[in-house]
Amino acid sequence: MRLFIVLFSLILTACVTTPTSPNQLATKEHQPLPVLNRKTIKMASYLHEPYVGIARSQYSLGKLRAAQRAMKKAIDNTHNKITMESYQTKYNILSKLLKKTQ
Numbered sequence: 285m286r287l288f289i290v291l292f293s294l295i296l297t298a299c300v301t302t303p304t305s306p307n308q309l310a311t312k313e314h315q316p317l318p319v320l321n322r323k324t325i326k327m328a329s330y331l332h333e334p335y336v337g338i339a340r341s342q343y344s345l346g347k348l349r350a351a352q353r354a355m356k357k358a359i360d361n362t363h364n365k366i367t368m369e370s371y372q373t374k375y376n377i378l379s380k381l382l383k384k385t386q
Contacts, residue, residue, distance in 0.1 A: 332361040336371070343378070348385065352378040 321334035321341075335358035342351035355375045362368050 332358040348378055348382050
């Protein structure tokens, strides 16, 4: 079951493109991704992949605080050391960006 949910999450992430222009941001063509990730979280809240997808989407929308919260949840849910280090680096970068904007 876990493998199915992970694959489902990865497929959803691959199917929805990130914005490539300001027009796409304005029309919110890429916003289904957070909704799909939230559905995946409801199915299996122990996964880290959906939280990373939400963090990526929130960051692209300029919502740094929400991206940071999602990345923290991804860190809490991962058990792979290399993945955790990668997520921690991204979390630290978001923290620095938030300090600069304050």
